[in-house]
Amino acid sequence: KQEVTQIPAALSVPEGENLVLNCSFTDSAIYNLQWFRQDPGKGLTSLLLIQSSQREQTSGRLNASLDKSSGRSTLYIAASQPGDSATYLCAVLDDKIIFGKGTRLHILP
Amino acid sequence: NAGVMQNPRHLVRRRGQEARLRCSPMKGHSHVYWYRQLPEEGLKFMVYLQKENIIDESGMPKERFSAEFPKEGPSILRIQQVVRGDSAAYFCASSRPGQGARETQYFGPGTRLLVL
Numbered sequence: 001k002q003e004v005t006q007i008p009a010a011l012s013v014p015e016g017e018n019l020v021l022n023c024s025f026t027d028s029a030i031y032n033l034q035w036f037r038q039d040p041g042k043g044l045t046s047l048l049l050i051q052s053s054q055r056e057q058t059s060g061r062l063n064a065s066l067d068k069s070s071g072r073s074t075l076y077i078a079a080s081q082p083g084d085s086a087t088y089l090c091a092v093l094d095d096k097i098i099f100g101k102g103t104r105l106h107i108l109p
Numbered sequence: 110n111a112g113v114m115q116n117p118r119h120l121v122r123r124r125g126q127e128a129r130l131r132c133s134p135m136k137g138h139s140h141v142y143w144y145r146q147l148p149e150e151g152l153k154f155m156v157y158l159q160k161e162n163i164i165d166e167s168g169m170p171k172e173r174f175s176a177e178f179p180k181e182g183p184s185i186l187r188i189q190q191v192v193r194g195d196s197a198a199y200f201c202a203s204s205r206p207g208q209g210a211r212e213t214q215y216f217g218p219g220t221r222l223l224v225l
Binding site for chain 2: 004031032036041042043044046049089091093095096097098099100101102
């Protein structure tokens, strides 16, 4: 049974710092991996999607990597801003989407 | 092209009442997925539907919960005789036909259900 774990559960960093969010999954036979952002009381915004054949994806200040063999993904956020404060969800897709519990990120002004 | 729409956005019910949550997929999408997010938890898959068919309901509680996606109109997630433990955010996603559950899913804003 696929399980997705995100560490840390919560993170506070000063504005301007670079940071890394971690995601691990137990079954490497995934179709793709996706990172989402969720603001309080809101829906999900897709940030980056990495196909199983890919190693990384980049969008602006965000970079996501995927190492299928070790069952790990990281989301790197460069030059963090207060507007980056949100919960970040990692999700893997095999025959259905399995989500992690998320990392609550707080950027201190 | 409007995104996935869900209504109501907030729903308050007393224990024992029924809750009906609606989801209108994006234009051109014929596949709908429902997820539940309990407080402090990640989203959990509940059910995957195509028009007039339930494809995968492995995440649905066996009792009180049902889902449909009729030929016309939105998908409905129905919870009968609600209990406090049903309080959660319920998200709907839709996708195009093609690769089934492997198609990219687009998420709605969610319905937040509070059971008093």
